[in-house]
Amino acid sequence: MTTLRLTRPTPVTFAEAEAIIDEDGHGEADGNPDGLARVYVSPEVDGWTLVIGWWCDPCDGAQGDGSAWLIAERGAVLRRYCATGEAGDDLFTLGEPLPLERARREELGLSPAWDEAARGDEAEDEWKSAAFHLAPEIATALGTSPLTLTAETRVRGTGVLALTPHPTSAEAGPVA
Template sequence: MATLGLSRSRPVTFAEAEVIIDEDGHGGADDNPDGLARVYVSPEVDGWTLVIGPWCDPCGSARSDEVLRLCGELSARYGRAQAYYYGMQGDGSAWLVTERGTVLRRYSETGEGEDALLTLGEPLPFESARREELGLPPTWDEATESDDDQDEWKWAAFDLAPGIAAALGVSPLTLTADTRVRGTGVLAITNAAVADRAADGGPRGPR
């Protein structure tokens, strides 16, 4: 939490966090309209700590550079750090994978024009395997790939983030009653909320 600049944490259950973060993600919170003011920091689950909320989006224009920097710092300290976006209503996927301070891969497939500009690193084995399943070359150049191949990969990649997260660590979508859990999850305020309060001249923001 110190590395991420999070503060004012309070314990919440998984169920409470799911409702809060879902509301934030859909812009439904009056005190957090852009969803960037708070995140849920999970207890340790199967050896990983999950930080969940729109603030963690590795492909959004408002946060992509900062999320890239933070994942690099976290992986330099802890060995590995990843960030994901997944739109469960068919809004696409994005993933950022770092190890020991180095970016191994960043890729976004959300249907936005800026997606290609975010690409860093070589395809992950999970990506290459999925392309081979589709009968596509395991590595590719977006500039020379046919329109048909691009479309097929685009629709496959739209749903890829949860699978990559589960293959490389833990996906919050696959947690069960048997998942090893240690510690207590908290809802925490981000540096974006602190900056907003300072700019407005008062202690505003979600509690």
């Protein structure tokens, strides 16, 4: 919470957070028309803390359109990648490809190293199509994915909805 400069945590369940974040992502929340004012910070889930919400989007893509991942450790970004199919996705790329990215490219018969700015090459288009759906698999490979939580998942603590440092946060009203 401190590292991300989040404030006003309000306890909520995963189900409540999902509904609120979905509402925010569609610009339906009063005082939060761009969906950037609030995020859900999960309880510790199998040793991980998930931060979910429109504000966390590493590439400013439209909801439901592609995949994006941001991998950070101790506050430092290790990898950021965006696969929305939009021109400029390459501008969001930071860090070296993850082992899973390299392996998937090799499965496709592609070089594990590539120039993200390359466009129009049929083989690279095949990679972009595969990457379009890769984020949940990367989350699972690195630790845990919000899409794979079960009743057996180890959970410690309480999830909260919190205000982001985004300028509209002060106007977002109650967080729950």
